[in-house]
Amino acid sequence: xxxxxxxxxxxxxxxxxxxxxxxxxxxxxxxxxxxxxxxxxxxxxxxxxxxxxxxxxxxxxxxxxxxxxxxxxxxxxxxxxxxxxxxxxxxxxxxxxxxxxxxxxxxxxxxxxxxxxxxxxxxxxxxxxxxxxxxxxxxxxxxxxxxxxxxxxxxxxxxxxxxxxxxxxxxxxxxxxxxxxxxxxxxxxxxxxxxxxxxxxxxxxxxxxxxxxxxxxxxxxxxxxxxxxxxxxxxxxxxxxxxxxxxxxxxxxxxxxxxxxxxxxxxxxxxxxxxxxxxxxxxxxxxxxxxxxxxxxxxx
Amino acid sequence: xxxxxxxxxxxxxxxxxxxxxxxxxxxxxxxxxxxxxxxxxxxxxxxxxxxxxxxxxxxxxxxxxxxxxxxxxxxxxxxxxxxxxxxxxxxxxxxxxxxxxxxxxxxxxxxxxxxxxxxxxxxxxxxxxxxxxxxxxxxxxxxxxxxxxxxxxxxxxxxxxxxxxxxxxxxxxxxxxxxxxxxxxxxxxxxxxxxxxxxxxxxxxxxxxxxxxxxxxxxxxxxxxxxxxxxxxxxxxxxxxxxxxxxxxxxxxxxxxxxxxxxxxxxxxxxxxxxxxxxxxxxxxxxxxxxxxxxxxxxxxxxxxxxxxxxxxxxxxxxxxxxxxxxxxxxxxxxxxxx
Numbered sequence: 001x002x003x004x005x006x007x008x009x010x011x012x013x014x015x016x017x018x019x020x021x022x023x024x025x026x027x028x029x030x031x032x033x034x035x036x037x038x039x040x041x042x043x044x045x046x047x048x049x050x051x052x053x054x055x056x057x058x059x060x061x062x063x064x065x066x067x068x069x070x071x072x073x074x075x076x077x078x079x080x081x082x083x084x085x086x087x088x089x090x091x092x093x094x095x096x097x098x099x100x101x102x103x104x105x106x107x108x109x110x111x112x113x114x115x116x117x118x119x120x121x122x123x124x125x126x127x128x129x130x131x132x133x134x135x136x137x138x139x140x141x142x143x144x145x146x147x148x149x150x151x152x153x154x155x156x157x158x159x160x161x162x163x164x165x166x167x168x169x170x171x172x173x174x175x176x177x178x179x180x181x182x183x184x185x186x187x188x189x190x191x192x193x194x195x196x197x198x199x200x201x202x203x204x205x206x207x208x209x210x211x212x213x214x215x216x217x218x219x220x221x222x223x224x225x226x227x228x229x230x231x232x233x234x235x236x237x238x239x240x241x242x243x244x245x246x247x248x249x250x251x252x253x254x255x256x257x258x259x260x261x262x263x264x265x266x267x268x269x270x271x272x273x274x275x276x277x278x279x280x281x282x283x284x285x286x287x288x289x290x291x292x293x294x295x296x297x298x299x300x
Numbered sequence: 301x302x303x304x305x306x307x308x309x310x311x312x313x314x315x316x317x318x319x320x321x322x323x324x325x326x327x328x329x330x331x332x333x334x335x336x337x338x339x340x341x342x343x344x345x346x347x348x349x350x351x352x353x354x355x356x357x358x359x360x361x362x363x364x365x366x367x368x369x370x371x372x373x374x375x376x377x378x379x380x381x382x383x384x385x386x387x388x389x390x391x392x393x394x395x396x397x398x399x400x401x402x403x404x405x406x407x408x409x410x411x412x413x414x415x416x417x418x419x420x421x422x423x424x425x426x427x428x429x430x431x432x433x434x435x436x437x438x439x440x441x442x443x444x445x446x447x448x449x450x451x452x453x454x455x456x457x458x459x460x461x462x463x464x465x466x467x468x469x470x471x472x473x474x475x476x477x478x479x480x481x482x483x484x485x486x487x488x489x490x491x492x493x494x495x496x497x498x499x500x501x502x503x504x505x506x507x508x509x510x511x512x513x514x515x516x517x518x519x520x521x522x523x524x525x526x527x528x529x530x531x532x533x534x535x536x537x538x539x540x541x542x543x544x545x546x547x548x549x550x551x552x553x554x555x556x557x558x559x560x561x562x563x564x565x566x567x568x569x570x571x572x573x574x575x576x577x578x579x580x581x582x583x584x585x586x587x588x589x590x591x592x593x594x595x596x597x598x599x600x601x602x603x604x605x606x607x608x609x610x611x612x613x614x615x616x617x618x619x620x621x622x623x624x625x626x627x628x629x630x631x632x633x634x635x636x637x638x639x
Contacts, residue, residue: 023434027443030431031450033507037465040475044468055482058468058475100357107354114340114347119358126365128564129618132610133571133593134603135371138385139364158361188349217458220572224598235460242464243576271464278456285456286449 036060045069045268052262069265070273079270081230082237085149089233090215090277093153097211098204100158105166106192126160133224140225151225152218152233159214162207169203170196209285216277234274242267375611379603395608406609408584409592416569416588419502421562427506428513429555433547435514436521448518451511459572462508466500467491492580504573516554524550556628564621567613589613 039060044052046062046069073079107113108120131139136155145151173196181191197204219235226232240246247263260266375395377388399406431451435444454462469475470490477487490496528546537545548555571590578586578595587595589609597606 023438026434027438027447031447034450034454034511037469037475041465041468055478058473058478060475100360103353103355104357104361107350107358110347110350113350114343115351119354122358122366123361126361128621129614130568131365131368132372132607132614133590134374134597134607134610135368136364137598138371138374139368141381154360155364158357158364160361160365163357163361188347189353192353213456217456217460219458219460223575224594235458238460238464239576243460243467244579268468271461271468275457275461282453282456286452 041268041271045265045272047262047265049262049265052264058264066261068261069269072261073266073269073273078229078232079234079237079241079273082232082234083273085231086216086234086274089149089152089218090212092149093157093215094208094212096153097157097159097162097215098208101162101166101207101211102192102197102204104158105163105170106196108163108167109170123160123163137224146225147228147231149231152221153215155225156214156218156221159211162210166200166203166207169200173199205284209281212281213278213285234270238270238274242271372607372611372614374604375608377604379607381601381603391604395604396612398605399608399612405583405587405592405596409587409589409609412586413567413569413588416498416501417566419498420505420569421559421566423502424505424510425513425559425562428510429517431510431514432517432521433543436518448511448515452515453511454508455512457508459508459570459576462504463573463576466504466507470500492577494581494585497577497581497585500577501570501573505570513558516558517551520551520554521547556631560621560624560628563624564617566620567617 040058043060043062044058046065046067047055047059048062048064048066048068051059051063104123108116108123110116140146140151140155143154145154177195177199178191181195186194217235218233219239222233222236226236229236261269371385374385374388376390376392377385378391378394379385379388435447438444438447457465467474471477472487472489472491474491480487490500493500524547528550529542532542532546568590569588571588571594574586574588575591575594578591583595590613593606593610593613596602597610
């Protein structure tokens with residue numbers, strides 16, 4: 001780094017300014033390309049009918065911000081229902097996934113254990129292939145999970161990648177710590193619960209977030225396994241109303257004496273509600289995701 | 301692993317993971333040479349709790365990754381859901397014959413898949429690398445962090461959200477066209493237009509995932525030994541030469557790793573991304589192998605034929621990963637795994 005700055009100092013001032021500025025322009029533009037759509041979606045969800053009509057659809061800043069769209073969407077109906085489904089799937093699914101991933105990663109974290117190598121191979125090999133759409137469907141059907149919430153959880157409950165991330169963390173725990181517990185008479189389960197889990201809170205939180213994001217975003221599993229629209233998670237509802245442009249008004253209960261909020265605002269409100277959980281957890285995710293993913297890919 | 305016994309014996313004595321979890325009551329009473337048997341028993345007594353903890357996760361993993369592979373047998377059947385696998389007629393290779401005789405829809409799906417995949421590797425792959433190099437040359441740590449966090453965010457959004465956002469921005473009633481209309485310019489039809497679909501899909505993929513790949517490259521860049529740059533500078537290497545001789549060789553491992561992962565996915569281009577937009581642009585432009593399997597199999601009920609397509613796709617995918625990994629070894633890289 002020091003050398004980089006030294007060579008930079010040796011170049012003429014004009015070139016340095018130009019050098020710095022085209023880089024800034026590219027980076028600022030890239031960032032704006034990500035930010036502006038978000039701003040516009042959020043702004044439109046708060047805009048009123050007059051502004052939307054005047055602007056022709058989308059706005060970048062709501063002049064008379066109103067919560068009418070959110071009140072309408074959250075007062076009941078299919079959107080609220082789907083949010084509840086998604087929250088349920090995410091909470092229950094993440095709990096199941098994290099518990100079984102911890103168990104699997106812990107079981108694979110001791111290289112001299114019985115059957116270690118074949119078991120590890122079984123887990124690693126799943127990274128190389130996917131069973132395919134139709135075989136997965138037949139499996140879920142065979143287990144009688146079609147049209148149940150379990151179909152959105154169990155088939156995707158374990159991700160080998162997350163197992164590897166967690167395993168490599170467990171393997172870095174100092175052996176002395178585990179030996180000390182063993183001398184004190186702790187068995188493997190007690191060691192897991194009293195030593196391994198408490199010192200691995202960070203990686204467990206990261207893996208939990210990975211799973212939670214995957215469950216919240218799950219679209220494919222629901223499309224495949226759920227026919228009953230009342231069981232749809234929020235992503236399918238977003239598809240129906242925003243991507244396929246089905247009218248939202250019919251689904252939104254209107255309070256007496258109120259006009260329905262503009263279609264565009266309702267749609268954007270649905271979109272915002274489906275993104276908010278991700279945005280809330282993003283700072284945590286962002287902090288750990290890359291390091292976790294990297295350690296997994298390199299050590300795995 | 302010095303204490304490990306013969307793998308063959310282990311496989312026989314460890315409770316079969318495909319069928320049941322390693323429960324304590326599972327009995328490791330396989331006939332084995334007495335000495336070894338004692339050793340395995342001793343290790344079983346020592347490790348059964350560990351294996352029991354591992355059990356539920358392993359069962360889930362095997363149940364939904366390996367067991368479904370058996371379902372591929374319907375590729376050799378005229379499968380009817382109401383008859384099930386046991387009672388459907390076996391038709392041998394008939395489904396495969398239909399495929400290889402040049403079914404128009406399959407051909408279209410294969411061609412679209414290859415086009416989109418090629419574009420994704422050729423166009424999309426270098427962009428995050430360029431962004432990472434650019435960001436890496438910025439010295440202010442703070443700017444780096446902010447830019448990273450912003451560019452990386454879309455990776456966590458589902459395709460439903462990404463497609464929705466693109467429609468809201470670039471659709472006929474979207475922000476850009478509205479603005480063009482307001483200044484009296486011509487609008488352009490980008491969303492829902494088969495002619496521009498490839499460009500749209502590419503843009504979406506870049507928007508969503510460039511930041512994510514960039515982070516991986518940045519991490520690899522930070523691991524490059526800084527002394528190499530100093531040595532190169534002392535030798536009079538220009539910035540460009542430093543890039544070519546120090547930076548790129550330093551992150552070659554990561555580039556190869558990401559390329560291998562991409563190659564394995566060559567035949568599975570974003571199912572969710574495409575299926576979401578099929579109604580708007582039509583199948584001619586947007587049908588790929590995965591969406592064909594879904595549309596023709598699960599929706600239209602041609603189970604056997606679609607399973608055959610999926611089976612071939614899966615086999616080619618595994619072969620490609622293995623080949624790419626082999627190639628990586630030949631070029632002296634670690635690749636995805638080591639044999």
